[in-house]
Amino acid sequence: MSERFDQAAVIAAARLLEQGRLVAFPTETVYGLGADAENPAAVASIYAAKGRPQDHPVIVHVAPEAGLDHWAADVPPQARALADAFWPGPLTMILKRAPGIPDAVSGGQDTVGLRCPSHPVALALLRAFKGGRGGVAAPSANKFGHVSPTTAQHVLDEFGADGTVAMVLDGGQSQVGIESTIVDLSRLATHGPVLLRPGHISAEAIAAVIGQLPAAPDVAAPRASGTLESHYAPHTPVAMQDRALLPVTLARMAAGGRKVALIHYSDLPAAHAQVRLPATPEGFAHALYAALRTMDGSGADVILVEAPPTGGSWLGVNDRLRRAAHGSTAVVQGLLDDSSRR
Ligand code: TXA
Numbered sequence: 001m002s003e004r005f006d007q008a009a010v011i012a013a014a015r016l017l018e019q020g021r022l023v024a025f026p027t028e029t030v031y032g033l034g035a036d037a038e039n040p041a042a043v044a045s046i047y048a049a050k051g052r053p054q055d056h057p058v059i060v061h062v063a064p065e066a067g068l069d070h071w072a073a074d075v076p077p078q079a080r081a082l083a084d085a086f087w088p089g090p091l092t093m094i095l096k097r098a099p100g101i102p103d104a105v106s107g108g109q110d111t112v113g114l115r116c117p118s119h120p121v122a123l124a125l126l127r128a129f130k131g132g133r134g135g136v137a138a139p140s141a142n143k144f145g146h147v148s149p150t151t152a153q154h155v156l157d158e159f160g161a162d163g164t165v166a167m168v169l170d171g172g173q174s175q176v177g178i179e180s181t182i183v184d185l186s187r188l189a190t191h192g193p194v195l196l197r198p199g200h201i202s203a204e205a206i207a208a209v210i211g212q213l214p215a216a217p218d219v220a221a222p223r224a225s226g227t228l229e230s231h232y233a234p235h236t237p238v239a240m241q242d243r244a245l246l247p248v249t250l251a252r253m254a255a256g257g258r259k260v261a262l263i264h265y266s267d268l269p270a271a272h273a274q275v276r277l278p279a280t281p282e283g284f285a286h287a288l289y290a291a292l293r294t295m296d297g298s299g300a301d302v303i304l305v306e307a308p309p310t311g312g313s314w315l316g317v318n319d320r321l322r323r324a325a326h327g328s329t330a331v332v333q334g335l336l337d338d339s340s341r342r
């Protein structure tokens with residue numbers, strides 16, 4: 001990630017945000033589609049652009065100097081400790097919202113999601129916007145349910161040049177590559193800390209700071225759109241398979257005339273199209289969404305992903321892959337059955 005960037009473009013983007021326009025900007029996780037969090041009409045236009053349901057809250061991005069108390073009420077010491085440890089960085093905290101925070105950002109809930117990103121362009125934007133005292137509401141800059149963007153080009157591919165997005169700031173490829181870890185600290189007394197979305201900052205790393213391991217979310221009460229089962233999905237059906245099964249599957253699919261796009265990290269036979277990712281959780285996460293997009297455009301009938309290991313640091317990657325594959329199981333099984341019959 002380059003520390004050098006176009007400061008004039010950042011200033012122009014901050015002015016557009018202040019005028020209520022939408023600006024896409026890079027963060028270290030994925031690109032965000034930003035609007036002034038204190039301008040309900042601007043926030044509403046994010047929902048319209050994404051095709052996202054109104055009751056899904058958005059994360060408010062703040063400058064490091066902004067402090068939590070303008071946005072959150074009853075801020076627990078755990079939240080201050082986590083901000084000290086991980087901000088700027090890929091951690092979002094759900095806190096009780098302060099009076100005066102518009103309903104639009106919190107999807108009508110009594111909480112607010114806050115994050116201070118570390119990407120230098122995001123930081124410069126947050127410092128330039130409203131003199132560093134504002135908040136930028138930003139979901140990932142993709143159409144609802146689609147794969148999050150990790151480059152400026154991905155954002156342009158999602159929204160085109162129809163004027164919905166006033167400006168796309170280019171900050172290169174996002175370093176982390178999957179969305180921020182979300183920890184809910186809004187109901188500590190009754191529920192303890194809850195991990196709503198796994199990411200680069202692990203539950204164990206959070207526990208090392210606050211002395212308590214965040215619990216897995218209550219699946220009966222999903223509160224984050226990222227926790228919907230079908231999410232982060234390409235248009236082509238996606239399935240995960242263990243390395244040991246893939247050579248046979250690839251041969252069967254080829255024999256049946258099916259085109260397979262393969263995302264893998266081990267030595268495997270050639271497919272119609274393929275991307276080999278690094279065999280580390282960080283390297284895999286960094287390149288995963290770009291690989292899904294490239295494979296989605298390869299004309300394949302199915303995207304097969306070599307199932308990654310399931311250990312701690314791989315949690316975020318497995319979570320995103322499981323969601324990308326959700327709903328494809330029957331289609332992929334049909335392709336396999338069909339191929340073995342031919
Ligand atoms: O890495 C990220 O978090 C990126 C970058 C742009 O910062 N943003 C992102 O936003 O992934 P989005 O909207 O695609 O996902 C944010 C998730 C959603 O699942 C949303 O429901 C949840 O955060 N969220 C936001 N505010 C919340 C709140 N008050 N309570 C519960 N969940 C919340």
Ligand code: MG
Nearest residue numbers: 139140148226
């Ligand atoms: Mg998203």
